[in-house]
Amino acid sequence: MKLSTRSRYAARAIIEIAKQRGEKPITRKVICESQQISSSYLENILIILKNQGIIKTIRGPKGGYSLAKDPADITMFDIVSVFEGSISAVHCVDDPTQCARYEKCPTKIVWEELMVAQQKVLKSFTIERLMEIDCKIPGLEYSI
Amino acid sequence: MKLSTRSRYAARAIIEIAKQRGEKPITRKVICESQQISSSYLENILIILKNQGIIKTIRGPKGGYSLAKDPADITMFDIVSVFEGSISAVHCVDDPTQCARYEKCPTKIVWEELMVAQQKVLKSFTIERLMEIDCKIPGLEYSI
């Protein structure tokens, strides 16, 4: 049930990007330095976010990353689900044909409710909302 | 965010054990056959459940597995948390000292709410409740 570091790094990077408030793109170097994430590793993550249409990029000097849509239209669910595949805990919840006993399986009900609860929480957090929560503490960084 | 097969097998095995309703222990062989789980693999899982005081065992002929407590006192949270470690998605939610920025980290709030929501769902499902939901369909089995 652990979230991959990819999801967590993505969340932190997106917030860093959102802080620019559309003024100018932020470079990967700056994100890495403030978030203490390896640049090459973050590259993989940002490419995926770009392909998902969550962020956009500009190459060359003065280039960098910026949000592809309004912070109010990006949720934590959008970000996390890219890296965790489906967020459902069990395959059969996504694809009931996978399990012959699906219709009457007692445990299935647990996994379904779990997924619904998770989605609800993740969808409730937009980047906009997180920006309101955010506050800068220079000199401190994440350890995970 | 996927649940390991250990958790899922454990849940299914526990339900199988609970079906005996304390009459006599059920052998691993019987559980495996009805649940289509490898006996050696399930052994590892059942040992862990035993060490957690969730089930108890009797060795030798007429031996097998039975619940160590009342089905109403065993929740899905008890079972899942053994195999997933903590169910929290991120370390810092368990141990805030791990992260220097914890106090004001905007993403932390998401992971915390996620954990709370998960716990709530898992704790709401007791084995007793699942037994009421359960229904037998002989000849069919789980595919996952």
Next chain:
DNA sequence: CCTATAGTCTACTTAATTGGTAGACTTATA
């Protein structure tokens, strides 16, 4: 046009985890 900046692509490495298996050993019933 050249150069420096900054993203992109491909491919690798390493370590951990997951899922699973084998076989010797212990316990206890009949």
Next chain:
DNA sequence: TATAAGTCTACCAATTAAGTAGACTATAGG
């Protein structure tokens, strides 16, 4: 005392996660 059961130790293979390296491409600005 034979046999049915759980237990312990140790291994194996496949996958995924995390991270790295280096060549390549695009573009702003002089």
